[in-house]
Amino acid sequence: MDQVTIEAAIGQALAEEMARDARVLTFGEGVALKRRDLAERFGAERVRNTPLSEAIIAGTAAGAAATGLRPVIDMLYIPFLTLAMDAIANSAGKLRYISGGQFSFPLVVMAQTGAGWGVGAQHTHNLEAWFAHTPGLKVVMPSNAADAKGLLKAAIRDENPVLFFTDMTLGFNPGEVAEGEAALVPIGKAALRRAGCDVTLVSYSKAVHTCLAAAEQLAAQGVEAEVLDLRTVKPLDEAAILRSVKKTGRLIVVHEGARFCGVGAEIAALVSEQAHAALKAPVRRITPPDVPVPASYALEQAFLPQAQAVVDAVLAICPPHAHPRGQAVFEPA
Amino acid sequence: MLADIRDGDAVRMLERMLLVRGYEQLIVALGKGGNFPITCSALGQEASAVGVMSALGEADRILTNHRSAGHLMARGAEPGRLLAEVMGKATGYCGGKSGSLHISVKELGVLLTSTIVGGELSLATGVALSKKMLKEPGVVACFFGDGAACEGVFHESLNLASAWALPVLYVCENNQWQAFVSRREAMRNEHVSDWAAGYRVPGRTVDGNDVFAVREATQEAVRYIRETGRPYLLETCTYRLAGHYSLDDQAYVDAQELADWRARDPILRLREQVLAMGPLDEAGLEALDARVAAQLDEARRFALESPYPDVAALTADVLA
Numbered sequence: 001m002d003q004v005t006i007e008a009a010i011g012q013a014l015a016e017e018m019a020r021d022a023r024v025l026t027f028g029e030g031v032a033l034k035r036r037d038l039a040e041r042f043g044a045e046r047v048r049n050t051p052l053s054e055a056i057i058a059g060t061a062a063g064a065a066a067t068g069l070r071p072v073i074d075m076l077y078i079p080f081l082t083l084a085m086d087a088i089a090n091s092a093g094k095l096r097y098i099s100g101g102q103f104s105f106p107l108v109v110m111a112q113t114g115a116g117w118g119v120g121a122q123h124t125h126n127l128e129a130w131f132a133h134t135p136g137l138k139v140v141m142p143s144n145a146a147d148a149k150g151l152l153k154a155a156i157r158d159e160n161p162v163l164f165f166t167d168m169t170l171g172f173n174p175g176e177v178a179e180g181e182a183a184l185v186p187i188g189k190a191a192l193r194r195a196g197c198d199v200t201l202v203s204y205s206k207a208v209h210t211c212l213a214a215a216e217q218l219a220a221q222g223v224e225a226e227v228l229d230l231r232t233v234k235p236l237d238e239a240a241i242l243r244s245v246k247k248t249g250r251l252i253v254v255h256e257g258a259r260f261c262g263v264g265a266e267i268a269a270l271v272s273e274q275a276h277a278a279l280k281a282p283v284r285r286i287t288p289p290d291v292p293v294p295a296s297y298a299l300e301q302a303f304l305p306q307a308q309a310v311v312d313a314v315l316a317i318c319p320p321h322a323h324p325r326g327q328a329v330f331e332p333a
Numbered sequence: 334m335l336a337d338i339r340d341g342d343a344v345r346m347l348e349r350m351l352l353v354r355g356y357e358q359l360i361v362a363l364g365k366g367g368n369f370p371i372t373c374s375a376l377g378q379e380a381s382a383v384g385v386m387s388a389l390g391e392a393d394r395i396l397t398n399h400r401s402a403g404h405l406m407a408r409g410a411e412p413g414r415l416l417a418e419v420m421g422k423a424t425g426y427c428g429g430k431s432g433s434l435h436i437s438v439k440e441l442g443v444l445l446t447s448t449i450v451g452g453e454l455s456l457a458t459g460v461a462l463s464k465k466m467l468k469e470p471g472v473v474a475c476f477f478g479d480g481a482a483c484e485g486v487f488h489e490s491l492n493l494a495s496a497w498a499l500p501v502l503y504v505c506e507n508n509q510w511q512a513f514v515s516r517r518e519a520m521r522n523e524h525v526s527d528w529a530a531g532y533r534v535p536g537r538t539v540d541g542n543d544v545f546a547v548r549e550a551t552q553e554a555v556r557y558i559r560e561t562g563r564p565y566l567l568e569t570c571t572y573r574l575a576g577h578y579s580l581d582d583q584a585y586v587d588a589q590e591l592a593d594w595r596a597r598d599p600i601l602r603l604r605e606q607v608l609a610m611g612p613l614d615e616a617g618l619e620a621l622d623a624r625v626a627a628q629l630d631e632a633r634r635f636a637l638e639s640p641y642p643d644v645a646a647l648t649a650d651v652l653a
Contacts, residue, residue, distance in 0.1 A: 023467075025466070045466060046466075048497070050493065051489070051492060051493060051496065053489040053492070053493065055455060055485065055486045055489055056455060056458060056486060056489035056490055056492075056493050058455070059452075059454075059455025059456050059457075059458065059459060059486065059490070060455075060456075060458040060459035060462060060493065061459060062455070062456050062459055063396075063444075063455075063456030063457060063458060063459020063460040063461075063462070063463070064459035064460070064462045064463050065459070066444060066456070066459070066460070067394070067444070067459070067460050067463035067464070067467075068463050068467050069459075069462065069463050069466060069467070071459070086449055086451075086452060086455065086486075087452075087455050087456070090449050090452060091445075091447075091449075091452060091455065091456060095435070095437070095445065096650055096651070096652070096653060097430060097650050097651050098427060098430050098431045098435045099427050099430075099431065099435070099437045099439075100425075100426070100427035100428035100429075100430050100431070100650060101428075101649070101650035102427070102437055102438075102439040103437070103439065103444070104653040105653075106653075135651055136651055136652065138652075159652075159653030160652045160653050
């Protein structure tokens, strides 16, 4: 299989879906330049530059989706979506329901998220919980190239509005991707990135890599962490979370979005409601402090959840050397 | 101009305007009994709704705003199903999930009633993009008010429709009121149509209380859109004779201004024109009134007797 960056994987997904379905088009500020190959292959009708007007980009996508097209809009950076919230939240997310099911809104809203590039709070913000909180929307946040391609293909085929957020700093991470139908990744299914029996680490997007790094360090100390990559924030793969927590008895959720009313709060509540008896320790959340993202590299790194914080949190609830190295019990998920 | 209009058209348009007016009055009457949803009426704007709609065809698509009852009925919606929707009944056009503020009727090409002021302008470009790319005939008519014209998305919409050459008929029904604020206080332009020129879009203002003038202007606009594929902004100058919403007593409205506009009531004018043109005499008009009243009685009976939706509908249709 090819090794490509997440950014290239997104380009492949768009190309394959545009070739498969003539109703798929993409537009946004500078899209025809950013995706020059697509513009040349599919023409100016289907790969369009727009004015720098977020509200009308999103509204146009909603109107087009309701009447037979399948738009994919590139909104660049997630804070810009605050200018497009009416079309996304009030129209794309609600109009199917309030019309009594008369219309569908098969559209994809792409935007970059995640701290680490020093571009400051008006270009960096994790707003996934906003959209997860809004009925009628799906929220996808891949952590690697294969998922970026496969989930974007699935998002384009979905009959509903899908928010597709990719982490800015992961954009150039290479990974293996498949071609065509084999590349598809279903929306709403978490992936087990590492099996373990002592603690469950749940995360998505860039924080998955933080958790994997923490799990490596923990393994050296005899603690086996299971790492679950949600891939889709909404609909949430509740079964995968509950299955893992029932196995390990401990849960730590790690994400870059705000802690208050964040995705971690939802997962903690889910486990409290449905797997309380399995818990050997309180659920912990590792998130940034409740501040906008600073531009300074030093402050930005202090903002981001770090692997050491995950290690410390695990060791606080999970006795080290519980399972001497090599004797851990693995169960298939 | 009157000579060009066939007598039957005038009578049909008058009947439609009477039906719209009667429906809005029926809602006010039902509201007085309590336990009835608050609604926003377009009382006095009937000529604009009926005039524009009479110049549109089946292939055209419609987006409108919270004062949509006239647009929906002028498009052919049944008053009974509209009233049922307002009352939250299962037989309403949206199964009771819309209420009065978000009604859409796919079978009539009505995509959206937006209660977010300007929301309709946001989606209109997308609907027109579908028409263009899927090579479907017809134009997209988007009804909004002078209040929505002050929203940023109005300007974004006109700019994009012009840049991409999209077949949108922007219909600004300038009813002089932006909720409780006079448009004179909220904008310096006398006419919203003046803004169109900045986007290289043709703009025209007509007397919105003259149904024939509105129809003729719409025909011209649609002809332009069909020939060029480009957008057009038509402003119908009219007046909201009732308050912002059903409980609003209009205490803030200048009495003389209101009286002046009441004297220009589009229905009174059309009645006089019909009498002058001759298709109906006084007795004929009375018979027309009776026919409309009977239709509304039937609508009222249908809506009141209709069942509420099953609670299972609560969680249906969130996702496709």
